[in-house]
Amino acid sequence: MNRKKFRNRCFIMALICLIVWAGFAFAEGQLKGSTANVETLTPMQVPVETTAQTEEVKELNADGDPVINIWDGIKTIAKSTAFAGGTWREYVMIGVACLLLYLAIVKQFEPLLLLPIAFGMLLANLPLAGLGSHSDPVYTFYNSLEEAAAAASSLGKHSSDVVMRLNDATGLMQYSIQTSNGGLLYYLYKGVNLGIYPPLIFMGVGAMTDFAPLIADPKSLLLGAAAQLGIFITFIIAKLTGQFNAAEAGAIGIIGGADGPTAIFVTTKLAPHLLGPIAVAAYSYMALVPVIQPPIMKALTTEKERKIRMAQLRPVSKTELVIFPVLVTIIVSLLLPDAATLIGCLMFGNLLRVSGVTERLNKTVQNELINIVTVFLGLTVGATTTGSQFLTVKTLLIVIMGVFAFGCGTAGGVLLAKLMNKLTGGRINPLIGSAGVSAVPMAARVSNKVGQEYDPGNFLLMNAMGPNVAGVIGSAVAAGVMIALFG
DSSP: HHHHHHHHHHHHHHHHHHHHHHHHHHHHHHHHHHTTTTTOOOOOOOOOOHHHHHHTTTTTTTSSSSOOOOHHHHHHHHSHHHHHHHHHHHHHHHHHHHHHEEETSSSSHHHHHHHHHHHHHHHHSSSSOOOTTTTOOOOEEEEEHHHHHHHHHHHTTTTGGEEEEEEEETTEEEEEEEOOOHHHHHHTHHHTTTTTTTHHHHHHHHHHHHHHHHHHHHTHHHHHTTTTTHHHHHHHHHHTTSSHHHHHHHHHGGGGGGGHHHHHHHHHOOOOOOOOHHHHHHHHHHHHHHHHHHHHHHHHHHHHHHHOOOOOOOOOOHHHHHHHHHHHHHHHHHHHHHHHHHHHHHHHHHHHHHHOOOOOHHHHHHIIIHHHHHOOOOOOHTTTTTHHHSSSSSHHHHHHHHHHHHHHHHHEEEEEEEHHHHTTSSOSSSGGGGGGGGGHHHHHHHHHHHHHHTTTOOOOHHHHHHHHHHHHHHHHHHHHHHHHHOO
């Protein structure tokens, strides 16, 4: 046997031993976890064998060092690994994360956000890694200001570093000193927790959005509003289940707007503990627009309606394009101040695009800014999806109601478009109503694709873009309503 074959066989044998060792460690850890609470022994009840084993491990050699059995040492090391320390929930969530990575990379379902979210989910559920809680800072608590000030001085800190903080262990406000900084994800998550990332993404969306189709056909704004029907229907249903309060139901309903940043923004305001499942549901359904919408569109329209050809939109002047974002910001913010953050950032980004005098800023917002924020947002949102919080009955209900909300939003837009078609004498193709959800431009493309299945020469894309960009505004307004009512 030559040397190369010998090395290869040794490597294979070592790999097999490692796998067997990991399996043993995992099985023993799970068995220990399942029997830990069966019986609690007092010191007087400890069996003689257990005491003898303990004394055997603590036996010292001639030099005074502990004598450790090699096999017991291997088992001790195995028990300390994450294979033995993990729970079934964490391993299930790792499987879910891998599935989402597959959908993002292979199927290309919203990869720009689904991939960071999936990897954040993977990091959060790695056993013993401590990333699920974002590695919070460590605080030491003291009963008096004098005691805390003395401790601060001994640690080389200033007296101003002593702050009043809630001690979770006692439930009391006490003097505290931060003795350890938080992890990277802890600080990145502040952008989500404080509602910073979603408005910045809206700014980028505004810079990439062309509102000309909406300006050319203002009545398409009604279709964008009708597609928000799913938000309010789902809110009512979620409340009726008895599993959610009004604020939680409002956050769940926003999934129906098919707008991930809006869903995250509202959830951080109303129900931050549901951020993980709501964000994953919102972005998953946005990615599944081409799958969810066509059956609903076809069920609610006739073949004759799907073949309707719409008139070409009129040209829009630069003056109209510049006035539009300013006017919308003023009107919406005055009517609904809670929507001002999202609408203001959306319209500011669009003004950078249409003004013609800020091309450098426009490119930065469209590319570098939105890409950086997307990475931070996706990674930190994914890191909130720990198994203990995600694998619950409430999460299952959120997933079910999310797809229901999305379906109702699609149906609301199509039904209003059918009504408008009747009122205008057959000049509106009802398929464009489905584009009233906020998934830009995917929903408009789906409307165009379904129309061309029945008439290859029928181009509905530009007509569908009107309701589509109106849906972005509509979802932001609906978010403002929910925050105003329950925030």
